[in-house]
Amino acid sequence: MTDLVTFGETMLRLTPPRGRRLEQVTEFDVAVGGAESNVAVAAAQFEHDVRWLSRLPDSPLGRRVSTELRRHGVEPAVDWTTGGRVGTYYLERGGKPRGANVVYDRDRSAFDSVAVEDLPVDRLSGAKMFHTSGITPGLSDATAAATEHLLETAVDAGVRTSFDLNYRSKIWDPDAARETIEPLLSFVDVLFAPERDAATVLGLEAEAPTQANRLANTYDVETVVVTRGTDGVVCRHDGETFEQPIYETDTLDPVGTGDAFVGGFLATRLDGADCGDALAYAAATAALKRTIEGDMALVSPKEVEAVVESGGVDISR
Amino acid sequence: MTDLVTFGETMLRLTPPRGRRLEQVTEFDVAVGGAESNVAVAAAQFEHDVRWLSRLPDSPLGRRVSTELRRHGVEPAVDWTTGGRVGTYYLERGGKPRGANVVYDRDRSAFDSVAVEDLPVDRLSGAKMFHTSGITPGLSDATAAATEHLLETAVDAGVRTSFDLNYRSKIWDPDAARETIEPLLSFVDVLFAPERDAATVLGLEAEAPTQANRLANTYDVETVVVTRGTDGVVCRHDGETFEQPIYETDTLDPVGTGDAFVGGFLATRLDGADCGDALAYAAATAALKRTIEGDMALVSPKEVEAVVESGGVDISR
Amino acid sequence: MTDLVTFGETMLRLTPPRGRRLEQVTEFDVAVGGAESNVAVAAAQFEHDVRWLSRLPDSPLGRRVSTELRRHGVEPAVDWTTGGRVGTYYLERGGKPRGANVVYDRDRSAFDSVAVEDLPVDRLSGAKMFHTSGITPGLSDATAAATEHLLETAVDAGVRTSFDLNYRSKIWDPDAARETIEPLLSFVDVLFAPERDAATVLGLEAEAPTQANRLANTYDVETVVVTRGTDGVVCRHDGETFEQPIYETDTLDPVGTGDAFVGGFLATRLDGADCGDALAYAAATAALKRTIEGDMALVSPKEVEAVVESGGVDISR
Amino acid sequence: MTDLVTFGETMLRLTPPRGRRLEQVTEFDVAVGGAESNVAVAAAQFEHDVRWLSRLPDSPLGRRVSTELRRHGVEPAVDWTTGGRVGTYYLERGGKPRGANVVYDRDRSAFDSVAVEDLPVDRLSGAKMFHTSGITPGLSDATAAATEHLLETAVDAGVRTSFDLNYRSKIWDPDAARETIEPLLSFVDVLFAPERDAATVLGLEAEAPTQANRLANTYDVETVVVTRGTDGVVCRHDGETFEQPIYETDTLDPVGTGDAFVGGFLATRLDGADCGDALAYAAATAALKRTIEGDMALVSPKEVEAVVESGGVDISR
């Protein structure tokens, strides 16, 4: 039985060597990443049965994406197309005083024209949890429609739903985002929202605990997790508030930290843990992710547990 | 004073290591290539003043393309845009019994919307020669219009014109190609045509010498070069026919062989050589190109001359 | 439903760069290979449902092996152990006048202690075909016993069986091989035998067609394929003899050629083709494998078909 | 019109991978660096028209140097020679408690025999600014003579002059440096001096602000910038004193930091900014340089501006 189904676009990620600019690059590291498949991979590391719904061209590059996910334990459920491209993003690593620079080349990707009727959505029924993020409805009218349709389908089928606000200013502006996302929140059981996005997109200018509380009440969401970068997270669940600091890390690659958190949280909740424990495991998964190259949290449950138990102190073996 | 101006799209070229499939690639070699800039680079190696007209997004990837050309001696004359993408092509090397596989990802590139009025075409007036190829008008209505416009402008300005038929079945079908290209030929002084393309696109089912003759007569082209792969080339110029065999090579990377030939021919003609000598230098430039990774003929005039003089025998130093 | 189940050890493959000796190596390319999983991967490329039965330590290196197979479309059915090691082999590439050099470091691997009762053999029942090779029973008493047990189980369950003689002089001597393998042949429906091995191990000093005939008669095997390197193969099936030459190749990595052949043959037979067609597809799969780095035939059915149809002539696209 | 002309030697830079010693190196990263061409490249990033005067052998290695500069927007004005070598330096990266180790192999380079009469110095007339550094006159008698000649020529032609003290103990001793450099200072409009070099070479044992003041007065230099490593810089201009702290960085490659500073300062001054703004942009250019591999500040004006505006706080995008 499927534990988790995620829905979203996954891209090729092309990364120059550290310290090289895109203007001069002579070699790319090739990886695969997308918010929702990153969540899927993280959850799959906890030995859950995880599927990922998407749309890709039936080409070597399309297969490059899907086989990587399969390798890491996620079952791709793909609408294979004869045309369209694979979205690509270029990641130029940063370093104080410049941040990393992401250059998207994802327009006109096969995913932009996704249609629920062509997806193998039978995979959804019977699942325990459905997850997607605010990136997905921001890509095109078609992806917005599909997102709503799938959330609705999930709710109707008794599948619990999870949503990560994930606002990207390179995709749309706050008003457009709010208009599209707000109606979706009524379908959501677990909501992840970066503190800044909650303010920018949903107009919630407040401290994280207040944000969490208001999000829970305004949109009637059972579990709300507000993330605050290095300041840790606040969670509101069933009238109770939880706080979780981050674990200290030697950061090698920060991309995908938030997705690792979501994947760790959902996986632990699916295992029956309460929110407090799930937040700790989520934070540990996220901390470990930052020590690993690529978007994906290639960690083992044992490693995550060791971080939680040691409080994040360096574990020499 | 400018010797040669070429016009066309130049793309990022992403190549997996030899023997690796795109489905499994973890690293790309990054290079830059496009038929007309390949010609420009080859000609620039002969110390001609060469410019390349094109359109690119003003982004790190756009600059990746233009700075590579500048490095190799070609002056980029670019209409820099704020949107659009850089065309990309993936090159999976082959080996008997499979050929190399080129996967284009060039749709919706900045070049597709090129408009002559935004190009720095003042670069054209005063030039000795203008060159483009059959790929360029095949990309979009806008590129077709610009190609015609530039050819016309060149003729009006007394600039000699060169055109490589360069039919690509992944871009359009033979009928569409013929319809667009045939009217352009009236503007052309030097025409390069692969034997097979002359048949497929222009309906000239004949031996190469006959093709050359008919092309020269039908379209009133002063110099026609029909290329026949390993069988060498036939040239019809001013009522005279020249033949040139290829030089034997250890082929490392065949991409750009034809462009190297064109660049070597035009450069030598610009130096005042007759067609016979120009063909020899062109064939030598093409042979050397095949020993070099990437689309570009990074050769020296001395090396080209040495091949011509030795008849292509291995030159140990 | 499962189309094919294979059984055998799969190793890490560590390869120095071309032209470097193991004595001086500073970097290894890491891949995964094993005769039976190579067959599995080749068959999976034809979109068959393929499983691979084996035993591995539950360690990062064990997972390195299994996830690579999953990536390439094979479902691993593994008895995960807490101890034991992953077999390793070092491949030093050759070049006339020295051949490639394989250094095995596979003693005491987890697979050496395989026991059928711990394998998820339920995967076998309902399958259409079972395959293993002569390497497997040669590794240890336990692997010999398991091989026999699984062949017997397959026959009892109505699963057709395939066996590749695959004699390795670094594992055992011909007498030991014959003693162990001969009794197994009574369970075999499809037998692959290199001409030389048939002579060395089974004492069949004869021409390939005679060998094929005798193997079919002596051991009552329905389909016998005798392979002769560059001289092509001879097949005896149901009283009929087929011959298939090899396709010419630019060889980059010959390791796994035979396994690609077997995988291509079994896949095509599972699709219902007759032996003649299956041999052609098998030979094409093998030829393509030689242009690809690593043990595995990462090819597409379309590519295989193109080779068969063109007769192996270089296919430029 | 040319904005800036710089004069100096540029070398091949060969760098082993991080953490490897030269004694054991099996691979070098190849780059190009020289104090004055580093300044030129930094200034060219601000879209100034920049030329670099030098002398190189007409060989593949000589062209390796010049084409890299052209790529990054600097126009090489080179006296090409038939003999002589390209100076080379080996950079072994350090890490506390050992610093980086630079091994020079620049003796007898083509540049050592530079003669002004063979340089394309017409490039100088009409330029707005000329820059060189204390390394250049330290290389040979010929380079010392050429340095003086060019400074004099610049002053005569009304070109403003800039000089970086840049003392290198591996080239000469303080007394020799003082004897050669002091007479040059009368030609200088903008002087950059590391605090320590001002003391060692010019005998100015004092705090940086005092040094700046005295340098301005003693040598009648309009603008003096004294740099103090992590303690920031002090500038004396037209009777006014400016201070500028450094921006915090994650340092990947510190080589060329000072040159990036000079290039950023000159470029900003050429744009008409006052010294205070120029120092901020210079410090930001230097900070960004440290995050980039190689000697050159491959930055964009937008990135520099962002650092200045954010005060150097990490800018996530």
Next chain:
Amino acid sequence: MTDLVTFGETMLRLTPPRGRRLEQVTEFDVAVGGAESNVAVAAAQFEHDVRWLSRLPDSPLGRRVSTELRRHGVEPAVDWTTGGRVGTYYLERGGKPRGANVVYDRDRSAFDSVAVEDLPVDRLSGAKMFHTSGITPGLSDATAAATEHLLETAVDAGVRTSFDLNYRSKIWDPDAARETIEPLLSFVDVLFAPERDAATVLGLEAEAPTQANRLANTYDVETVVVTRGTDGVVCRHDGETFEQPIYETDTLDPVGTGDAFVGGFLATRLDGADCGDALAYAAATAALKRTIEGDMALVSPKEVEAVVESGGVDISR
């Protein structure tokens, strides 16, 4: 004359690129390491005549190990065998909050069956010092017997002896270690003991100075050095106590830090220095090691001296 002989197993070390997991590795850096040969290499950098006694298979991989040591100035004195394997270890680098992960694959190595009678032990007589560590007797009964035999032989021959406690929980448990190691200590003149190991293995739960004192008295060891990681070391020699802090480092690869310390200490003592100076040079050697990739301290005496003299402040040149 030989200054130092060390005895122990040396392994291949296979390391994925930083930030990659063993589960996904596609390339290994290949190096060579073993506690006692690491000590030998460190001592050899100080221009001592150093030999290393061991047992290896006469294979390319065995030679890969021995030639690397010879390259770095250590003379291998090896019992070459026709069978057995080379021990291997996989090093997955860590980063807070996970430590580095070492996966041993050293079972059944040729060294496990070492026998003193087959070793070229004549190399021992006439040496000034013999060194081994607690890893060696922990590998097998044969290695334990050989360790004891060699220590005894050294003492009988008037060779001073050195021993590093070096407890490895992946090899044996504390009780087994104590039972084997305790009797060996009566042969030891110089003992190195990590504070934690002294407690775990020898039951000395006390502060380091107390431990050092007790170890010296209980086992009648002339020189005892107790190491405390970042807290520095305590040494008890001839009734006197010395303390040495560590030098601050930018750590790139911590593996072999302790061995570098031992090598630096023994080399300096062999040069006639007192314990205080030897500790400083040992700590400096260890600090430099951490900036270098691989197990070995590839440093020069000059670099070590510079660290000691500067007190570890970054030395820019």
Next chain:
Amino acid sequence: MTDLVTFGETMLRLTPPRGRRLEQVTEFDVAVGGAESNVAVAAAQFEHDVRWLSRLPDSPLGRRVSTELRRHGVEPAVDWTTGGRVGTYYLERGGKPRGANVVYDRDRSAFDSVAVEDLPVDRLSGAKMFHTSGITPGLSDATAAATEHLLETAVDAGVRTSFDLNYRSKIWDPDAARETIEPLLSFVDVLFAPERDAATVLGLEAEAPTQANRLANTYDVETVVVTRGTDGVVCRHDGETFEQPIYETDTLDPVGTGDAFVGGFLATRLDGADCGDALAYAAATAALKRTIEGDMALVSPKEVEAVVESGGVDISR
């Protein structure tokens, strides 16, 4: 006891990746090569005790050269200097129709000022054989004097002498070479001469057998080997003529083929073989060298023997 002493300069060899031009190189493979140390390494592979006399700067790069030779079994006997540079050569690989291009940067190397009185020439007395080549006296007056001195010393000490004519047109012209080399030949017992060099330098325009005969008679040389590239070699020894064809190879790197031949010949002769056998082993060593990257013949006696015994047929294992 020393079997062979060779004398000559050894350089760093910097090689761009295959198919890349020096003009564009971003990474060099670093190796070590020199005619006489190549001979030394080849001979050392046959388990002879081999020393190499030379002069190097006492720098990381000097040690890079010497430690590489020690690694491969040659004992460096070096006059370490405080100044001077390490000779360097750049190797751009070729491919029909251009040959490989070697760019020397060896002027003013430490070796150029070699003086016999500073060399550890005691290593020579007691040796069985001394070898050097025609490159060495061609580098400077000092190297010419040292070559003569050492040959004389060897003869006086009863050490047999070997000399490879090895004419390099990039070092000197034929007349200068003849003037210097001819007088040396009176000291020579074994002479290797490429057919073309014998003509160019010594004026012997004749077929190889005639050349061999005349060289033996004119200069009273006991053993003369004339090499003819792919046409094999002719040897004149003691009035007898031997011929040896080459073994067919897949050539990866031809540099050092001749040195491998000499090393194989001398090693086999030192083992007591007659000239016929020595030629076969020499040719096999040379053939194997061509399959290996770098200047050195990293082969095993077993591999060489296998080539001789199989007649060079590909040996699959």
